Amino acid sequence: AQSVTQPDIHITVSEGASLELRCNYSYGATPYLFWYVQSPGQGLQLLLKYFSGDTLVQGIKGFEAEFKRSQSSFNLRKPSVHWSDAAEYFCAVAAGAGTALIFGKGTTLSVSS
Amino acid sequence: DTGVSQNPRHKITKRGQNVTFRCDPISEHNRLYWYRQTLGQGPEFLTYFQNEAQLEKSRLLSDRFSAERPKGSFSTLEIQRTEQGDSAMYLCASSREGVGAGEKLFFGSGTQLSVL
Numbered sequence: 001a002q003s004v005t006q007p008d009i010h011i012t013v014s015e016g017a018s019l020e021l022r023c024n025y026s027y028g029a030t031p032y033l034f035w036y037v038q039s040p041g042q043g044l045q046l047l048l049k050y051f052s053g054d055t056l057v058q059g060i061k062g063f064e065a066e067f068k069r070s071q072s073s074f075n076l077r078k079p080s081v082h083w084s085d086a087a088e089y090f091c092a093v094a095a096g097a098g099t100a101l102i103f104g105k106g107t108t109l110s111v112s113s
Numbered sequence: 114d115t116g117v118s119q120n121p122r123h124k125i126t127k128r129g130q131n132v133t134f135r136c137d138p139i140s141e142h143n144r145l146y147w148y149r150q151t152l153g154q155g156p157e158f159l160t161y162f163q164n165e166a167q168l169e170k171s172r173l174l175s176d177r178f179s180a181e182r183p184k185g186s187f188s189t190l191e192i193q194r195t196e197q198g199d200s201a202m203y204l205c206a207s208s209r210e211g212v213g214a215g216e217k218l219f220f221g222s223g224t225q226l227s228v229l
Contacts, residue, residue: 004155043117044156044204044220090155100146100169101218103155 002027002093004104012110013081021076021107023091032094033074034101035065039087047089050074061085086111115139117221119205125227126195133191134224138207145188146218147180148204156204162188195228202226 003026013019025031035047048059055067065076074091091104118137126132138145143164148156159178160170164185173179177195182188192199202223208216 006155043222044206044218046217049217092155100158100161101156102158103148105153105155 002031002095002102004091004093004102006089006091006104006107008107009105010108010110012112014112015083016080019076019078019081019085019109021089021091021109023074023076023104024072025074025091025093026072027093027095029095030069033065033067034092034094035059035063035074035076036090036092036103037061037087038090038106044090047076081109081111083111083113085109117205117207117219119203119221119224121224122222123225123227125229127229128195128197130195131191131193132195132226133189134203134205134226135187135189136205136207136221137187138205139219140186142207142209142219143185144208144210144216145182146206146208147188147190148206149174150202150204150223151200159190192226195226197228200226200228 005024007022033050036044037047038044047063048057050057050067058064063078067074088106088108090106092101094101120135146161147159150156160180162182165182177193180190202225204223206218206220208218210216
């Protein structure tokens with residue numbers, strides 16, 4: 001069965017600095033990969049997704065992620081973090097058509113001024 | 114598009130009682146998913162429906178948990194004989210087709226269950 005590991009429980013970044021959140025997945029074939037964000041009191045919002053094609057995908061709010069098959073990774077990046085980016089970030093994987101999303105345990109992002 | 118609606122927003126119950134949560138998906142969304150989220154954890158997949166058919170229920174946490182989607186529209190999640198360990202946020206999500214078909218999941222705001 002597929003699984004997701006987010007190695008960093010909590011990360012603090014200065015406002016304006018770059019950000020990279022790590023995600024490693026376990027699945028035999030090419031999975032469908034997602035990043036979601038959850039702000040306090042808010043529902044989960046999709047940032048971006050990768051199904052196939054270009055391994056660098058662009059998402060909303062200036063986020064991007066790169067799929068690296070050799071490393072089984074799908075790390076999320078942003079060149080310049082804003083205070084409003086403080087939230088919980090979840091990486092998720094689906095094995096393919098007809099399957100459900102499996103989420104990682106999340107990384108909490110704090111932004112310092 | 115009114116979004117995924119979940120009721121109630123909060124539920125406080127005593128251990129041993131039964132509780133039922135309702136989810137109204139976005140209209141015309143065929144797929145409906147239930148997840149559970151505890152503090153500091155990611156959403157944990159429980160079950161999902163394609164219209165009224167429950168396609169996956171092996172991840173329901175115990176036989177005290179059951180879900181229905183009788184007419185392929187709204188869904189209910191029932192927990193019988195609640196335990197303190199059932200305290201969590203219960204999330205519902207819907208999509209037109211499965212995520213493997215390139216579909217985006219739309220999540221509701223959840224029902225927060227507290228078992229005393």
